[in-house]
Amino acid sequence: MVKNNPTKEVEIIKNNKIINDFCITFSTVNGSGSATANTTLMRAIFKMGIPVSGKNIFPSNIQGLPTWYTLRLSKHGFLARVQEDDIVIAMNPSTINKEIDCIVPGGALFYPDDIKIANTRDDIVYYPMPIRKIIKESEVTPSLKDYISNMVYVGILAQMLGIPLDIIKEALSFHFKNKEKPVNLNMDVIGKSAEWAEKNLTKSDPYFVEPMQGNDGWIMSDGNTAGALGSIFGGVQFTAWYPITPASSLAESLHEYIPELRTDPITGKVTSVIVQAEDELAAIGMAIGAGWGGLRSMTSTSGPGLSLMTEFIGLAYYAEIPVVIWNVQRVGPSTGLPTRTAQGDITFVKFMGHGDTDNIMLFPGSVNECFEFGWKAFDIAERLQTPVIVMSDLDLGMNEWMTPKFDYPDQPIDRGKILWEEDLQKMLDKYQNEFGRYRDLDGDGITYRTLVGNMHPKAAYFTRGTGHDEYAKYTEDPKIWEESLMRIKKKFEKGKQYLPKPIIKINESKSGIICVGSASFPVEEAMDILSKDHLNFDYMRIKSIPFHQEVIEFLHTHDRIYVVELNRDGQLAQLLTLAAPVEANKFRNITKVDGLPLTAKWIANEIRKDEEK
Amino acid sequence: MMVNGEIKTGNENSAGLTRADYRGAPSTLCQGCGHNSISSQIVAACYELGIVPEKIAKFSGIGCSSKSPTYFLNRSFGFNGLHGRMPSIALGGLFADITVKGLGVSGDGDTASIGMGQFKHLARRNMPMVYIVENNGVYGLTKGQFSATAEEGLLLKRQGINTYLPVDICMEALVTNASFVARGFAGDPKQLKNLLKAALSHNGLAILDIISPCVTFHNKENSYHSYLWGKEHEIKLHDIEFVQARDEITIEDFEPGSSKEVSLHDGTVVLMKKLDKDYDPTNRYEALRILEEAERENTLITGLLFVDPNAKTLFDRYSLPDEPLNRLEPSKLRPSADALEKLNQSLFMK
DSSP states (O other), X not given: OOOSOSSOOOOXXXXXXXXXXXXXXXXXXXXXXXXXXXXXXXXXXXXXXXXXXXXXXXXXXXXXXXXXXXXEEETTOOOSBOSOEEEXXXXXXXXXXXXXXXXXXXXXEEEETTSOOOOOOSSSEEEEEOHHHHHHHSOOOGGGHHHHHHHHHHHHHHHHHTXXXXXXXXXXXXXXXXXXXXXXXXHHHHHHHHHHHHHHOOOOSOEEOXXXXXXXXXXXXXXXXXXXXXXXXXXXXXXXXXXXXXXXXXXXXXXXXXXHHSBOTTTOOBSOEEEEOSSHXXXXXXXXXXXXXXXXXXXXXXXXXXXXXXXXXXXXXXXXXXXXXXXXXXXXSTTOEEXXXXXXXXXXXXXXXXXXXXXXXXXXXXXXXXXXXXXXXXXXXXXXXXEEEEEEEHHHHHSEEEEEOOOOOSSOOOOOSEEOHHXXXXXXXXXXXXXXXXXXXXXXXXXXXXXXXXXXXTOOOEEESSOBOTTSOBOOXXXXXXXXXXXXXXXXXXXXXXXXXXXXEOXXXXXXXXXEGGGHHHHHHHHHXXXXXXXXXXXXXXXXXXXXXXXXXXXXXXXXXXXXXXXXXXXXXXXXXHHOGGGGGGEEEEEOOSSSOOBHHHHHHHHHHHHHO | OEETTEEOOSOOOTTSOOGGGGBOSOOOSOTTOHHHHHHHHHHHHHHHHTOOGGGEEEEEOSSHXXXXXXXXXXXXXXXXXXXXXXHHXXXXXXXXXXXXXXXXXXXXXXXXXXXXXXXXXXXXXXXXXXXEEEEOSEETTTTSEEOXXXXXXXXXXXXXXXXXXXXXXXXXXXXXXXXXXXXXXXXXXXXXXXXXXXXXXXXSEXXXXXXXXXXXXXXXXXXXXXXXXXXXXXXXXXXXEEEXXXXXXXXXXXXTTXXXXXXXXXXXXXXXXXXXXXOOTTOXXXXXHHHHHHHHHTOXXXXXXXXXXXXXXXGXXXXXXXXXXXXXXXXXXXXXXXHXXXXXXXXXXX
16 A cells, blocks of 8 residues: 655645646656657646646757656646746656755655655655556556656546546547557556556645636647748748757658648649758758749758858848748857757847848747748748748747647738749830849839749849849949948838737836747736736837837837846847937846746746836 | 841851850950850850750859859859859759759869868759869969869969868769769860760769869969860860750761760760770769879879769659749649648647
């Protein structure tokens, strides 16, 4: 008989149940196959209608180092990371004693019964789990034992929290694409484990799940898959990429979905090409070559890869070639923390390239928006004939999130100013029989381009990164150089209209909070915390750089502005300062760069401290 | 004669175009530069083959060689990219319309140093295009530094003696499974033109390493990359004749056993008249052996070193539509709303 509470009886106050509002941390060893178990639990909780988010905190390693997965259930719908663990599933003997220290008073620890633990705390509940015994009694082939072992805690947890086993089965079937054999194999262990828990464990902790309706019509996806799918619906025709964490799964998703979504049903031919390049220099070169040729073209990478791509992006900026670059940010400088998240490339990307450059950035703030910006980025890149960098991050890109379902694009595909044979002839008739690739005929700084394969004898022009005139001819003429750079500046100024506008929420406060991307999850929750202390703020989530006029207005109309971001130097605040230097003294940088997603509590505390000054 | 409403002079090729339709801007390279004679032969080869200039796209990297695409085929699209990265731009650009033939021009600095990686990976993928290396052993545009193809012991005014061993671009191409490898000499225009024609007709990556002397910084008579040395030490593997698909092959011009012939993908035939030695250009190891022998014997071996006309190309590895990708209507690019609904359902929709 297992004693489930070896130290002290913890009183459960029946009326004090904590329902659908707690955090579970799974502490495992990297490579031990816990991901299936953890995502199965998350999906089951999601299917119960409970808002849930999962975050994988993992090392740059394939096997052997400690790794954590946190599941947050939030009946209020908050999906940000929380610092405290209510329940810990401690599968890793080497970290278990540290894990115990992180559990909240009244929390619970589930652990394999063969791990010896120092009972340092009597304010938590201990649940030893007979993992070896249950696995021994199941008919599991030795090679699968380690993987299936994780299913023991799935079964025990399901029983102790109240997750119906048929929903667990639904989640497993989804994972194994309805293959009966692995589903049954895993369900057998899960069932036995739940049964064991029912017979042998006494519920002494306050945590329960109950079905609710917190996510009707929502789906589960990670940002990289969403970005890839959005790109496919945006008509991506060419992708070149090179593997790098945390961006690889974006291109891999393209490999996975393109055959299904982009095979012409009549001809059976595929309308989208993917090339795995030899390095990032080649990946961006191929993508820019394809963009030049008139294909909707993209690459995906992260900091170190983007550093390598910089020279090419400068070329595309000056030669005015559309290309979409997904930057799934990780912690730098250098190799940095390759498997941890950050928003540390903002200033770098803005000025990427030598000389006077200026790049367009889009900041998806949710998985759903990764899909949206996936297609939108091509319209912007082709309309403005310039690189567009989509600034995702590891937290958004690699973690699976619940998100509103993907909406079909509400705008037709915009290919921008392209001239085929007949269009060109019309233009020649209108403009003295002359075509100039870089002539600003419409006064918006955006010029017309012909594409390779255009058979009109006047279609061809010579693209170069060297100084060129309106006819793309080589020149070092000082006046022409300056004029062409000023025209590109004008193109950016006038082109802001094509960029997504910020989300602004006004609560009649003189203080505002600003953020970009995934930082919005903890920021919006922090605002909820602060409002309980009667601290109310206006809020702006910026979706694109260069900044819209609305962004500058927001700065003008507030006295104190908190800029919350996941980097050391307050890079978003740096760019806001450059855009509106007279507002510089209003900024309060709320920044952190420890590799983990921000938490609402930390943000709220930092803001409260400042407000109390 | 009227063609397309224009009066023609009678010097039209099979495409109804005159040599003038293949011209480029006047060269700004030095007088006597090997690269200029290569540009002339590119014009001649394209004109004689009757290739429509709009069906060629020119690509180059950075350096003297890479400036030259402006000096030929004004009616072709061109892209002068970054140092050593012509291959990646060409690869992406040519997927836009696979009926357009790629013509890349690079130099020894652009290919054998900074661009070695992209050069070899282009060969590994057998990207269907022509890849010309205008090889002079020296960096001209930065005023005379050793390149990676400069031979050991060479003396330059400011740098002194070159202490490193040279890279042989043809050997590099061969060991990377290139499907067409030739060496030419800017001082031998007739052979060069025929090599260019064969390269333009090859369905796969055609690598042409052309020794192209730099008259300003590197034309010393004892150096591998000079006119004089080349003229004195050139050994031709064969006399190349090029027979286009539509021409009648008059095999009787050649005595039996005196020539080798290779049929290219588009039906053209390259006839290689035997000179003093037997040479089989379909044997990769033989090509490597003869290059090694030339190095040992201090000769400049020229001709078609290797060809595999049936090697699978990069385009063969994709299932591309017949219509050029860059002409596809938006309706062919965006899947339907139904497809998205199905997708949403498949993502564990609640």
